[in-house]
Amino acid sequence: MTISKEDAIKHAQSKDNQDLLAKYRKEAANKQPVLANAYDLVYKAYKRQYAKTGNDILIIIANGWYFPTPEVHLYFEAHAGNYKLMQNNSSQYFNMVTYHTAQWTSGLGLETTPETISIQDAYGFHTIKVESFI
DSSP, rough: OOOOOHHHHHHHHHHHHHHHHHHHHHHHHHOEEEEOEEEEEEEEEEEEEOOSSOOOOEEEEEEEESSSOOOEEEEEEEEETTEEEEEEEOOOSSSSOOEEEEEEEEOOOBBOOOOEEEEEEEEEEEEEEEOOOO
């Protein structure tokens, strides 16, 4: 998505934008992680063999962008075979356009590799197909 400088300024000055910034500032002040709410979130999941063990590891990648945003730390939490994409908001550097990637890798030697995984973010649950890495 591209946005003109004029549209970016209008967006930055909008009530919706100011409400979103207020929400981010409150979350940052609480220092509590929240489910990620980046725009255009895309997920990929891969399986890959390491060290000739015959077992796979699982690699999960997420990518998205924020505007407006504080400085954001984007990461995965694993919960019994389900995954949450989380974010911690900083109390610094508001009103930026930022792009983020998060990745998570399982421990070596999963006994079974799922065909799909479930990832939760602020928009709900997403079923992601696990593909071969190579």
